[in-house]
Amino acid sequence: MTKAAAGTRPGHSDRDAWADKLELELTLVHSVPRELVNRVLEEVAEAVTETGQPAEELFGPAEEYAAVVATERVDAGHRSTRDFEGRTPATHFRQGMVAGGIAVLIMAAVGTFDSEELSGASTLLLSLSTSVFVAVGFAVFPALRAAGRTRTAWLYGAVAGVITAAGVYLAALPAIRDAPPFPFPPITAAGCGVLLGALGLAIPSQAVNRWLSPGEGRRLDDEQWLCRLGELLYGRHGLPLRTAQRHVTEARDHLAATGRGAQQELGQVEVYAMDLTDGPGRDVQRLRHQFLGALFSMAVFAVLFTLTLLDSDSGGAVPWVHAALFVCATAWTIVLFRRTRVR
Known part of the structure; x- marks a missing residue:
């Protein structure tokens, strides 16, 4: 769909930005069906053409109008598949796999898997076990939680923790560390990150939903x-x-x-x-969970940064990356804390 058909005119960047934002909110945040998204954009286009007024003056901020459309014009069955963040289990899984892939790529770039003491076998074990943990933590756990399968989510988390601990333990064994080298350079660990992101983008949402919510909508006693x-x-x-x-x-x-x-x-x-759960309480729950997640991230990055400072052999980009992540997590935590206080 062109921007002219989305309620904008060529040369009007503010209208282009509003229509783009509305489309992104409807598609990514509220998971509105594509047919309805197209219909809403066409209605906005007609209203802007008939009145000659900016779309934002007619419909308000794009985020608020998208929320109105998602609440009032999407059938209850479709809306009920979304969690308090407005995302479906499949959306959590796909976005989490991409985010986890980026995280593994960053770890590989700053040399997390690069050490003179590690053999190719150790690097392979660390890369694979870390990728499993990241995939479960970033994608599978939140997706199962959004599907209402919290106990299964914790089971997957426990299994991922065991696999990660086993990988770290095996990688540290002398027999593995001193194993004959084979062609697995540390930079190849980035391939695990690329694989996670590719899987997140390639697996269809329908297949993910069938796996995560096999009994959705069925008749129950x-x-x-x-x-x-x-x-x-x-x-x-x-x-x-x-x-x-x-x-x-x-x-x-x-x-x-x-x-x-x-x-x-x-x-x-x-x-x-x-x-x-509909109503203002949904936004409160969303902010509360976002704040707790940001607080946990801040604590993790604080520990990593402290361990880096205490390690006399640490150097290069790793301490600066941990410091930057800690500062960003702290700033985001403060922002969310202020929002929760306002609520």
């Missing part, structure tokens, strides 16, 4: 329905565990009072869970 409600409220929608359990208890009591089945009385469990 009452006990399965209530169990699934708790999983969705806690995992997908980010409610505290106690609050999620309270909602489940209320639903159970309601069903006992009416004597009807859960699916018949309350409808599809994914839609019911979304309805319980």
Whole structure:
């Protein structure tokens, strides 16, 4: 779709930017179907042409208008697949794989896998085990959480931790460290990062959703329905565990009072869970989780930077990279903290 068809005119960069931002918000943030995105852009184009006014004056900021479209014009079944961040499990997985690939590339670039003491076998083990841990931490864990499968997510996380620890342990063994060299230069570790990013881009969203949410939308008996409600409220929608359990208890009591089945009385469990969490509380949950994630990142980078300073043999770009990451994480944590205070 051209920008002229998206409510903009050639030569009007501000309108171009608004339409581009709206399209990105609808597609990437709210996962709105492509057909509806095209229809909305065409409606914006007609309104701008008829009135001659800028799109932002007619519809407001692109982010807010995108949120209105996603809430009011997307059917409940489609909206119920998104978590409190507005992303589907497949979106979490694909974006996480790309972000994890970039992280591994950065680690390879600053020499994380480069050491005179490491043989080719040690470098290979460290690269593969780190890539597994990054893939699970960046992509699989948040995707399973968004699918409402929190216990499975922790299981994957535990397995990834064991694999990583085993890889580090094996790489440090004298038999591995002193193994005869073979052609695996440290820079080749960057290939693991490229592979992660390529997988994230290549695997279709439908295939990811079938793997992560195999039972989405299927008919459940009452006990399965209530169990699934708790999983969705806690995992997908980010409610505290106690609050999620309270909602489940209320639903159970309601069903006992009416004597009807859960699916018949309350409808599809994914839609019911979304309805319980719609409103201003969703933004609060999103900010709270973002703040906790930023706080954890800041702590990790602080430890890495401290260990680098204490290591007398450290040098080159590694200390500066850790310092820059720590400063960025701290700044982002402060920004999110202020936003949570405002809320």
